[in-house]
Amino acid sequence: MNDIVIATHGLAKSYSGKPALQGLDIEVPRGSIYGFLGRNGAGKTTTLKLLLGMRRPDAGEIRLFGDVITSESSAIAARRRLGFVSEDKELYNYMTVGQMIRFTRPFFPQWRRDLEEKYLELFQLPLEKPVPKLSKGMRTQLMLLLAMARGAELLLMDEPTSGLDPAMTEEILKELADLAATDGTTIFFSSHQLAEVEQICDRVCILDEGQVVIDGVLDDLKSQYKRILLVFDQEPPPELSTLPDIDHLRRHGRTASLLAHLNVDALLNRLRALGASSVEVRPITLKELFLDHVRGK
Secondary structure (H helix, E strand, O other): OOOEEEEEEEEEEEEOOEEEEEEEEEEEEOOOEEEEEEOOOOOHHHHHHHHOOOOOOOEEEEEEOOEEOOOHHHHHHHHOOEEEEOOOOOOOOOOEHHHHHHHHHHHOOOOOHHHHHHHHHHHOOOOOOEHHHOOHHHHHHHHHHHHHOOOOOEEEEEOOOOOOOHHHHHHHHHHHHHHHHHHOOEEEEEOOOHHHHHHHOOEEEEEEOOEEEEEEEHHHHHHHOEEEEEEOOOOOOHHHHHOOOOOEEEEEOOEEEEEEOOOHHHHHHHHHHOOOOEEEEEOOOHHHHHHHHHOOO
16 A cells, blocks of 8 residues: 555646755655645645646656556546535535535545445435525535545545634534544645644644745644744844854844744854844744745745
């Protein structure tokens, strides 16, 4: 069994000459919950469409479940093994909730009736209610049911909690974590909700301008990166911006804030030698890691 469910190598895609992806390299291990982050226009939606076979790449390779996706037939074969929750939550408007479930169920031999019943009760979805009359939150819940109950090996999720209240969001995150832990389901979680990603994901990838800027195990990244806060008696010296091993630097008056993850101890000694009257090292959050790598670009 291949331990890498999603792999892309040198993946590139442009629209009207404007690059959307520029050599995307990612690997998503089986059973992981992989947070896929980026600003609007960073290339997240393009990546999802390429993974689903809805678009063809200009260059590079996609492997799903260890198999190279080279044609429509290979993309269809892969789609039988995955579930997808789209950001716009598209459903058939001429059906009721019950009809949507009965229509979808036969396409997936691994369909889980136990999960179908569990989510119907959890979401309290009215089977006879027409799809057009569902609230945004109920549409989200129905699409989650259709994806999560199909017994998929991989779930591709684009803003899966949009429209849900905080209590239901917590329930969904718990159910996704249970699927990964108990069934080994791989979850590709694309979202702007950084707190949710930090809560549920064990790996994260930050995308900016079609390129990966951060990729790794979330706990490792949070332990490697440090926020260093400096206070000087006067404005920070110009030499500060020339020091090696600084990822990002911001100055304000007599203070400076920087992000570093290499040779932190040696860097601290150099900062003190520059005359900093106060040097404070703090742990970093996923939100800080994200903002420092995409801010101002």
